Amino acid sequence: MGALMISVLLAEDVQMVRGALVALLNLEHDIEVVASVATGDEIMPAVTENKPDVAVLDIDLPGIDGLTAAALIHENAPQTRTLILTSLGRPGTLRRALNARVNGFILKDAPVNELADAIRGVSVGRRVIDSQLALAAWDGDECPLTPRELEVLRLAADGADAMEIAATLFLSVGTVRNYLTNVTAKLDARNRVDAVRIARKSGWF
Secondary structure, three states: OHHHOEEEEEEOOOHHHHHHHHHHHHOOOOEEEEEEEOOHHHHHHHHHHHOOOEEEEEOOOOOOOHHHHHHHHHHHOOOOEEEEEEOOOOHHHHHHHHHOOOOEEEEOOOOHHHHHHHHHHHHOOOOEEOHHHHHHHHHOOOOOOOHHHHHHHHHHHOOOOHHHHHHHHOOOHHHHHHHHHHHHHHOOOOOHHHHHHHHHHHOOO
């Protein structure tokens, strides 16, 4: 029976949630949590050490986020499949997850038996996506911003001013201001703060 066990790595920063999920998943007859971590930076070392069949990753983690970690796993440890676990049920978030080539995407408020079934599904090569979220993504708006505009807006969302953004991206201050003006216009936002709100609500970053 040991050969049929699905080994799982769980990455979740909230200790109580992580502990509960580990305990519940270990009750499944064919699932064993071989490692659990609280930060994104711990994921790749844990994958390298434990070689889990499936990595269940919270999307928002201290350090690198779950989608970045999923992309790293896909590139460096393709034998480990990835399942994103998140409370952010937004269409843009699903698109970002698919772009990171994750194998599954399930919401945190799903029953634990659905999580277990999702783990079983991705472990045998199926792509498992929450059905309601998939429909929302199908109907959702595409992000109108270019990658560079998103990068500028993301830095602005983190509190950087135009001069700091310019220094980070090796651009002129005037170019950064032009980007922010274009972003505000494209999103039909009132100002930069409103643009950040719209982008976050849509799951574009």
